[in-house]
Amino acid sequence: MIDALVQALINGVIAGTILAVPAIGFSAIFAVLNYPNFTIGSLAAAGAYAGYLANTQLGWPLALALGAAFAGAAVVGVAHEWAAVRPLQKAGALIMAIASLAGGIVVENLLRFAFGNEQRGYELPLARDIVFAEVYRIGPQQMKNFAMALGIMAAIWAFLRWTRTGRSMRAVADNRDLARLRGIDPERVAVVTVAVGAGLAGFGGMLIGLDTTLEPFMGQRLLLSIFAAAVLGGLGSIPGAVAGALLIGVVEEVSVLFINPAYKSAVAFAAILLVLTFRPAGLFGTRQG
């Protein structure tokens, strides 16, 4: 039983780390634009398909294709923001969230229109897992995905900490009016944030696609987990999104050992309920107002 638990923990930490990438994107957009962008699942799918095109049609290696996934999702994310969400900005966060939900459905259907419903895969040899300590196993692609997820998270951390644009994003997230007084253009920061957030979703979507398979509705599978991770960590908090994603990843894997998967959603929501009961702003969130 201990072996099973350790193995589930390993799987959970890796799954959680990969889930953290789009969760950071979701949280960043929430922090700067103050609405939950439910297109995030579809953007993950859009990024995965952009990476697929670069990998299979242009013959790009996977590392470069991941760049294409980031860029593709960023373009779709910004276009979606301009076309669907921005015109409704005055109507408030709830309407913007609903618009993003609708926009996500449109993006998914455009993917279906362009690529069809069938499943697709990257040009990637399928490798057997490496067994260590006799009983535990880990896949080579799993390890690479884990490393790439850590890499992009480190890059985002550095971007937010040391670049001027990153610091502007943090300033707007902290206090929009004060940032404007300091000469920061919140509109420009909003566009950059959406591009980066959507790009992260696309990057994460491709990482998940590398380990599993591509289909237009893959975003729907992810949306609830991404949202749960962000809420759990505290909406708008980047370290919170990472912690929330790790927790969701581990809970989803470990619960397989004890609970019928039919109740999996109940487990995720029970975890959210429990955390929010004791920490209403999430693990790393701060109370507003």
Add this chain to the structure above:
Amino acid sequence: MTIQQRRRTLIQGASALAAGALFAPAFVRAQANAPIKLGTLTPLTGAGGPYGPVMANTVKAVVDTVNAAGGVRGRRVELVSEDDQTNPEAGVRAARKLIDVDKVSAIMGTWASSVTTAVAPLCWESKTFLCTVSGADSITQLPHQGYLVRTQPNTTLQGRKFGEFALELGAKRVFYMSPQTPFTQSVFANIKAALEKGGATAELLIYDDKKPSLRTEVDQALRFRPDLIFMGGYAPDTTVLVKDVFRANFRGKLLTLGYAVNQRVAEANPEATEGVYTMAPSPAEGSGAFKRVAEIVKNANPDPYSCQVYDHVSMVLMAIAQGRDSSGAAIRENIRKVSQGGGRAVDNAVDGIRAIVAGEKVDYNGASGPCDFTDIGDILDCKFRYEQARKGKIELIRVA
């Protein structure tokens, strides 16, 4: 009321009556010539997405042929196609539209058992006839009052056949992995019964088909030390599962359903699917109806669901011709009169309608099989197709 007023009222009433009498036959005539409305409710998207569009096109082709031949006793047939998205909620919305807005008398082609289970009550309550390709035992056990038939063998029969095939492959310890579906428990119970009869054992794990990775579930399976893993899901989750089974270095045998590892899945994942055995209810290969479906779908080897839905529309149209009435109730009364019980053997709607109009008794032999039904709507007989994925191709082992 004065005499004048009374007379005026009388004259108005008489005029109205005369007008009614004058127009009534035209109204009845219009009803008799009104188009027959039928609906398809197939999965154009979701796990059934590879099959639904072909199924809808097959029905359309049959309807076009019947209309070109003069319709059903002079009435044109209109077809409305909706997408159930392989999702019960979407299926119910689409069925409501077909029943309430389009006022179809029959819905054909529901694919996933969960969708059929959700849609069936709407059908029997509105007296709309439902033809399905879903296999869950529970479907024909619903109180459908005869408003439902299915051309897919039920899960009792399928489960027993799966169990027997697993034994034939030499399995002693079988691990059954499946998402939660209306047929999961009954298929497993029947597989287990068949295996235990042959001295083998079986264990079940239900997984969440929305999870992007099933590694932990595969670990659970391997702890049972199975020599055969039966994958009971649909294509999207089975693709994830078969990859994770491969990565986990499982060297035993894999068995699944024909729609879970189909040609596309095998082509896209040649390494992971190498050696996977698949089973599916087999169409009546070589029959006249089968050849007609092959021509419609432009594929010498049409999938079982296109064959079944070809049978649905053919039988429904013949039942309407037989009953001289296009209501769901008339289809219910007449579908067995045209599909079984002897008579002139026909394999398509045009010939069948012609024979019925000429006063002959017909017995339809379909593309999916003989299409003879029990009282609760199950088919009496069906063959199975046994195949194996080899180097990205699905190769036939036998039909039996």
